[in-house]
Amino acid sequence: xxxxxxxALAGFALAASCLGTSWAGGFTAEQAEAGKSAYxxxxxxxxxxxxxGVEAPGLVGRDVMGNWDTxxxxxxxxxxxxPPEAPGELGEETYLNIVAYIMSFNGAQPGNxxxxxxxxxxxxxxxxxxxxxxxxxxxQATPAASQAxxxxxxxxxxxxxxxxGQPAQAEPEKPGxxxxxxxxxQLPQVGQK
Amino acid sequence: xxxxxxxxxxxxxVLAAVSTPLYAQxxxxxxxxxxxxxxxxxxxxDWLMFRGAWNNQGFSKLDMINKDTxxxxxxxxxxxxxxxxxxxxxxxxxxxxxxxxxxxxxxxxLDAKTGDRLWTYRHELAQLPASWSYQINQARRxxxxxxLYKDKVVLTTAxxxxxxxxxxDGKVVWEKQVLDYNKGYSYTVGPLVVDNKIISAxxxxxxxxxxxxxxxxxxxxxxxxxxxxFNTINDPDNPEQQASWGPVPPENRWGGTxxxxxxxxPETRTTVWGIGMPGPYAELIRGSEDGTTLYTNSTLAxxxxxxxxxxxxxxxxxxxxxxxxxxxxxxxxxxxxxxxVTVPGKNGIAFGLDFETGKYLWHxxxxxxxxxxxxxxxxxxxxxxDLIPTAVGEEKFICSSVSGGxxxxxxAYSPLTQTYYVPLTEACNTVTAVQTEFTAGNxxxxxxxxxxxxxxxxxxxxxxxxxxxxxxxxxxxxxxRSRPTxxxxxxxxxxxxxxxxxxxxxxKAWDAETGEVLWSQRLNAPIxxxxxxxxxxxxxxxxxxxxxxxxASSISSAFPEIPLPTGSxxxxxxxxxxxxx
Numbered sequence: 001x002x003x004x005x006x007x008a009l010a011g012f013a014l015a016a017s018c019l020g021t022s023w024a025g026g027f028t029a030e031q032a033e034a035g036k037s038a039y040x041x042x043x044x045x046x047x048x049x050x051x052x053g054v055e056a057p058g059l060v061g062r063d064v065m066g067n068w069d070t071x072x073x074x075x076x077x078x079x080x081x082x083p084p085e086a087p088g089e090l091g092e093e094t095y096l097n098i099v100a101y102i103m104s105f106n107g108a109q110p111g112n113x114x115x116x117x118x119x120x121x122x123x124x125x126x127x128x129x130x131x132x133x134x135x136x137x138x139x140q141a142t143p144a145a146s147q148a149x150x151x152x153x154x155x156x157x158x159x160x161x162x163x164x165g166q167p168a169q170a171e172p173e174k175p176g177x178x179x180x181x182x183x184x185x186q187l188p189q190v191g192q193k
Numbered sequence: 194x195x196x197x198x199x200x201x202x203x204x205x206x207v208l209a210a211v212s213t214p215l216y217a218q219x220x221x222x223x224x225x226x227x228x229x230x231x232x233x234x235x236x237x238x239d240w241l242m243f244r245g246a247w248n249n250q251g252f253s254k255l256d257m258i259n260k261d262t263x264x265x266x267x268x269x270x271x272x273x274x275x276x277x278x279x280x281x282x283x284x285x286x287x288x289x290x291x292x293x294x295x296x297x298x299x300x301x302x303l304d305a306k307t308g309d310r311l312w313t314y315r316h317e318l319a320q321l322p323a324s325w326s327y328q329i330n331q332a333r334r335x336x337x338x339x340x341l342y343k344d345k346v347v348l349t350t351a352x353x354x355x356x357x358x359x360x361x362d363g364k365v366v367w368e369k370q371v372l373d374y375n376k377g378y379s380y381t382v383g384p385l386v387v388d389n390k391i392i393s394a395x396x397x398x399x400x401x402x403x404x405x406x407x408x409x410x411x412x413x414x415x416x417x418x419x420x421x422x423f424n425t426i427n428d429p430d431n432p433e434q435q436a437s438w439g440p441v442p443p444e445n446r447w448g449g450t451x452x453x454x455x456x457x458x459p460e461t462r463t464t465v466w467g468i469g470m471p472g473p474y475a476e477l478i479r480g481s482e483d484g485t486t487l488y489t490n491s492t493l494a495x496x497x498x499x500x501x502x503x504x505x506x507x508x509x510x511x512x513x514x515x516x517x518x519x520x521x522x523x524x525x526x527x528x529x530x531x532x533x534v535t536v537p538g539k540n541g542i543a544f545g546l547d548f549e550t551g552k553y554l555w556h557x558x559x560x561x562x563x564x565x566x567x568x569x570x571x572x573x574x575x576x577x578x579d580l581i582p583t584a585v586g587e588e589k590f591i592c593s594s595v596s597g598g599x600x601x602x603x604x605a606y607s608p609l610t611q612t613y614y615v616p617l618t619e620a621c622n623t624v625t626a627v628q629t630e631f632t633a634g635n636x637x638x639x640x641x642x643x644x645x646x647x648x649x650x651x652x653x654x655x656x657x658x659x660x661x662x663x664x665x666x667x668x669x670x671x672x673x674r675s676r677p678t679x680x681x682x683x684x685x686x687x688x689x690x691x692x693x694x695x696x697x698x699x700x701k702a703w704d705a706e707t708g709e710v711l712w713s714q715r716l717n718a719p720i721x722x723x724x725x726x727x728x729x730x731x732x733x734x735x736x737x738x739x740x741x742x743x744x745a746s747s748i749s750s751a752f753p754e755i756p757l758p759t760g761s762x763x764x765x766x767x768x769x770x771x772x773x774x
Binding site for chain 1: 277278279323324326327329330401402403404405440441442444445473477478479480481583584585586587625627628629630631632633635636637638639640641642643644645646741743745746747749750753756757758759760761
C-alpha cells in the first residue's frame with residue numbers, strides 16, 4: 001500500500017551534513033549481495049553492469065536517487081515494469097534485493113534491519129541514504145575530465161527557501177550546477193497544505 | 194552527372210581525412226550527386242531522406258509490392274547492426290547503396306541489392322564521467338537519420354559535432370564541434386540539408402549544464418560555418434515568449450528540444466520543426482507559475498535563410514507531465530492548400546494547421562488522454578488544471594504516459610488515400626514532483642514516474658489509427674488495435690499498403706483503405722526504426738529494422754503473454770518479391 005511520501009529535500013540533506021542521520025540504509029548486506037546477483041542476471045545487460053546505462057537509463061547518481069525519491073518509489077516501479085521480458089515476475093524478495101543493491105551501489109550502508117514491503121519502504125529516502133557513500137562511488141568512477149559540479153547551471157530557485165514542510169534551514173551552499181528556479185525555496189509538501 | 198570513385202577520390206585528396214573507415218573498396222561503383230533538384234523531386238527508386246521527402250510524409254511512389262503481391266514477399270538479405278542500443282535507424286538508399294546509422298554514431302554503407310558491406314565509419318565519441326548517467330544513456334540512443342547531400346553523407350553526433358563523410362568511401366571530409374558536450378549538448382536527430390545549408394537541432398537541453406539555450410541551427414555545407422541559430426526557450430524578439438516563463442529567467446530554463454528532423458517547403462523556403470517539453474517538468478519546481486513556457490510543445494516555422502521565426506503554434510501549453518510535442522511535422526497539400534499535419538505530442542492529439550500562418554484548423558483525439566480538456570475554435574488549448582502538481586510528493590494520474598501515447602515512431606501520410614497512419618500506445622502513469630539538486634550530465638526533470646499502465650477498461654495497448662485528413666477536419670478512417678504496441682515508424686506506399694511493426698516482432702502490411710492485415714512476418718526482435726522501400730533493376734525492396742525497443746520495454750507489462758527477447762538483436766531485414774518464373 002502506497003503512502004504519501006515524506007520527501008527529504010535532496011539538496012538540504014546534501015548541503016547540511018547535520019541532516020545526514022540515517023537508519024543505516026534500511027537493508028542488510030545479505031540483501032545487497034543477493035541483489036547484486038539478481039541485478040547482474042536480470043538488469044545488467046540493459047542498465048549496465050556498473051549501473052551506467054546502456055540501452056536503458058543509468059541507475060547511478062544523486063539525481064537518479066532523487067527522482068525515485070524513496071526505496072518504495074523505486075520498488076513500486078520495478079516490481080511492476082521490470083525486467084521488460086518478464087515484468088513483475090521476479091518476486092517480492094528479489095525486487096527488494098535489487099533495490100538494496102542499487103542503494104548499496106550508490107553508497108548506502110547496510111544495517112541490521114532488512115528491507116521489507118510496507119509503509120516503511122516509503123520512509124527510506126534514497127538521497128539521504130546514499131548521499132555520503134554515493135558521491136564517493138561516483139567520484140571513483142569519474143575520469144579526470146569530469147566537469148566540476150560547481151560549473152553546472154541550476155534552476156532559478158536553487159538555494160532559495162521554498163514553501164513547504166521543511167523548517168528554516170541554514171542557507172544551503174550555492175551550488176555551481178544550475179538549479180531549478182524553485183531550488184532552496186520551501187515548496188508545499190503533501191500533507192502540509 | 195555521374196563520376197567514378199577514382200576521379201572522386203582525386204578531387205578530394207587535398208581534404209585530409211580525419212579518420213579512416215574500416216573498409217573502403219568497390220572501385221567500380223558510381224554515385225550521382227544528390228542535388229537540391231533531386232531532393233525536390235526524389236526518384237521513386239531511391240529513399241533519400243529520413244521520411245523519403247522534404248514533406249516528411251513517409252510515402253513511397255513504388256507500387257510493385259501492392260495488395261495483390263505483398264503476400265509473396267520473401268527475404269532477400271539481412272544484416273546485424275554494428276552496435277547494440279535502441280533501434281531507431283532510418284536507412285537511406287541512393288544509387289544502389291544503403292546507408293544506415295546506428296548507436297554511437299556508426300555509419301555503414303551496404304550494397305542495397307546484395308547486403309555486402311562497402312564501408313563503416315565509427316565515430317570516436319568523447320568519454321564522459323560515469324556519473325553523467327543520463328547524458329551517457331542519451332548519447333547511446335539512436336534518433337532517426339543521417340542526410341545525403343551531393344556526394345556526401347552528413348552525420349550529427351552524440352558529442353555535438355557535425356561530420357561530413359564521402360558517400361563512396363566513408364572518409365571524413367570535415368568535422369566541426371558545434372556546441373559543448375561538457376554542458377550536456379548532443380545531437381540525437383539528423384539534419385535536413387538544403388541549398389548548401391545543414392539545418393540541424395541540438396538535443397540534451399534537459400541536462401543541467403545546458404540551461405538557457407536549445408537551438409535549431411544552420412551551418413554552411415562546404416565550410417561548417419554557422420549561419421544562424423534559433424533558441425527555442427529564449428527569444429529576445431518576442432516579449433510574449435519571455436513572459437510565458439513567468440519569473441524564471443533564461444538561465445533557469447531547460448527543455449524545448451527539437452527531437453525530430455523538420456520538414457521543408459522549397460516554395461516559401463520555410464522549415465517546420467516540433468519542440469519538446471519544458472524543464473523541470475512540473476511548474477511547481479520549474480517556478481513558471483501558470484506560464485505557458487513558449488516555445489515548448491510548439492510547432493515552429495523558420496525562414497531557412499535567416500533563421501527568423503515566421504509563426505508558432507503551441508499544442509500543449511503549461512506542460513506539467515513531460516508530455517512533449519516534438520514528433521514529426523508533415524507538410525500536406527490538398528486542393529492547393531498547404532497544411533502542417535501532425536500528431537505532435539505524447540498525448541496523441543492530431544492537429545491540422547495552416548502552413549502559411551500556423552493558424553489552427555482542426556484537431557482529433559486518438560488514444561485516451563486526460564490532460565487537454567478543450568481546444569477552442571481559435572486553437573487555444575485548455576489543460577486540466579486539476580492534474581497540475583501543487584505540492585512536492587503529490588501524486589497525479591496522467592494519460593498518456595511519459596512514453597506515449599505517441600512517441601518518436603513517425604506516422605506516414607498517403608496522398609492517394611489522403612490519410613495519416615499513426616502508431617500509438619494506450620498508456621498512463623503517475624507523476625510525482627520531487628525536489629532534487631541538479632548534477633552535471635543529468636536531467637532536470639525532478640519528477641518520479643510510476644510504471645506505465647493501461648487506461649481503466651482498456652486491454653489493448655497497441656493502436657494504429659488511420660486519420661482521414663482534410664483542410665477542415667481529421668476523421669477516423671480505420672483503427673487497428675492489438676495487445677502488443679507498435680514499435681516502429683510507419684511507411685505508406687503507392688501499392689496501397691501501410692507497413693509497420695510491433696513489440697511482438699511482427700512486421701505487418703495493412704490495406705491502406707481498410708486496415709486489413711494483408712501480410713505479416715515474425716522477425717527476431719521488436720520492429721523498430723523507419724521502414725523504407727526502394728527499387729533496383731526493376732525490383733522493389735522493403736527494408737525493416739528490428740532490435741532493442743525502449744517503447745516495447747516501457748509497456749511490456751501490458752502484454753505479458755508476449756515475452757520480449759533478452760538480447761537486443763539490432764538488425765535490418767530486406768524483403769523483395771520473387772522473380773517471375
